[in-house]
Amino acid sequence: MARRPAAGTRIPSIKDVAAAAQVSVGTVSNVLNRPELVSPATRDRVERTMADLGFVRNESARQLRAGTSRTLAYVMLDASNPFFTDVARGIEEAADELDLSLFLCNSNSRASRESSHLARLQQQRVQGILITPVDAESEGLAEIARRGTPVVVVDRTRRDADLCSVSVDDRRGGRLAVEHLIELGHRRIAFVGGPLSIGQVRDRIDGARAAWRAANRPADALVHVPTDALTVADGTAAGARLLAQSSRRRPTAVFCANDLVALGVLRAALQAGLRVPDDVAIVGYDDIDFAAAAAIPLTSVRQPRVELGRTAARLVIDEATNVAHEHQQVVFEPDLVTRASTLGVR
Amino acid sequence: MARRPAAGTRIPSIKDVAAAAQVSVGTVSNVLNRPELVSPATRDRVERTMADLGFVRNESARQLRAGTSRTLAYVMLDASNPFFTDVARGIEEAADELDLSLFLCNSNSRASRESSHLARLQQQRVQGILITPVDAESEGLAEIARRGTPVVVVDRTRRDADLCSVSVDDRRGGRLAVEHLIELGHRRIAFVGGPLSIGQVRDRIDGARAAWRAANRPADALVHVPTDALTVADGTAAGARLLAQSSRRRPTAVFCANDLVALGVLRAALQAGLRVPDDVAIVGYDDIDFAAAAAIPLTSVRQPRVELGRTAARLVIDEATNVAHEHQQVVFEPDLVTRASTLGVR
DNA sequence: AGGCGCCGTTGAAACTTTTCAAGTGAGGCC
């Protein structure tokens, strides 16, 4: 087979290829980048030599010369939440179309991890950064954009329009969920989720309260049960606490800040021997695949996750390449997907 | 506040900083890399200038000089399977300790996406590649290692020891699951999962059959119900088909190739009005968080996911930095976590 | 006073690729 460098040997550079193929480095570079300029005979010889030597282009050198990389990055809030992996899939699709690589980073909801990722991405001179930030109003994000790396906020709206953002109307989503419960005749409901430092949680409960008020229901008939995080475990714990109350005090419906929490509450309800939705109805948020697949399929507020990612990627690329770029705040509309957890078997 | 380059201006380089701070580029570099060599006064001045100008180190140039990057990459088989995001978390932890970044890529079980990711990672001169490959025996992986980028196979064992690999004994896991079912007295069981091109699936069913044989149960009392992929949807479909049979023919227990499939089967069982585990017991594989959180908590074969990732990361770093490195095949032992889906409420 | 060593700083080389102006040589035309 082909000759190959012995283990431990330096990876051959364009120079080595040039020497072996008896041409200049310029020609080798042309074979790589503008093959039509090179005579077929030379091209063949160079290509064979590259294969022979096991040549691999050095992206750093390219990038140094070009001044920019062919990479996008998405800093996710929580890689173990399927919602964000779906958003990532949308970004990936858009990146693929333009032959850009995608760097996925996970901040795990921690500001310190987030900022170390951001520092690294700037140093790598990525074409653009997509981020679902711990704090959407952070001045640091604008600072990065000012220094030349486009930044798009995903799944949050930024108050002042100094950055692009793509989000879903969470207030509306909260309203949709609660209007559905009102229509079904529920008179005592709970909102489970937290912490309130997460903007998404704030907006969803705001929307829920607005709908509740609009239907003239007393404010204290909508209780907020806070959780430390939006996880299944926290949902289970909060659900168990909430549903342990006597049936006269217990809410007849629970609206959860996301599907992970809702799955936890569902589990707590079934463990407590309650029937869903007869004893307690449950509404989730995000409509992740597990929601439809739950033991009792969850009614949930659907967000266009993949679309969210795809749009964000397009915006960041526009900002990186189009001089006439103007910042946009794209807001998608959520919709309600009704399933057995509120409707029962039909 | 600080002076900053106008929008659209080139990011300042070390040279610009040197000029502004009235020192040589060497000194600026020293401030960055060996600050103890620089007098406090100069260091201060340079640091202030860097902040003023908004200097951001150019990683490409660094890398070009150094010949290698401070980055690890993990090519995952399926980013939407929580098992792999947990493995990724383990890798991340190990990478963090060494101040390496982690590049997450998703092959989505497609060989073409996998190889384009691999090509890109080589060009980026990553320190090492961790991969859960579509095909663990692929010659391409060894080729990459031969060209100088360490490769570690995650969650698969490689037959010939030309690469490091970290995996869990899937055959053993299959045996554990079926031994548990035999102990509970089940005499007709099913294995749900596919395709068989996935090594993990092959090994798990092999282990299951071995345990079944060892207990002298007839081979045809363990049926294999194949699926196209290891997803909740495929599990639901296969489960519905399987459990629609008359109670005399229907298996009394189902062992699934992973938890996603098991959650699907569980859903199908509940929808068919069957009681779990009284009418049908279910065993999953992976013990992802959703397994414990399911409506009927799933008995599952636990794998040390985070540990898997952490070990793989350590191996790849050892290979990258230690000249005396020797390839290893690390095999972890799975264990069975029993829950309500086989035991009922206790 | 002359020599030595030390501290802090300097300037140039190197890493690999891309780009581009300039060069070579063959072939055609007058």
Add this chain to the structure above:
DNA sequence: GGCCTCACTTGAAAAGTTTCAACGGCGCCT
């Protein structure tokens, strides 16, 4: 034969950082 054109190839410069040998002062010792 001399000149032009065309196709192809060349060599050097440039990108930003790190490293390292060398240098200039300064204080100390003899």
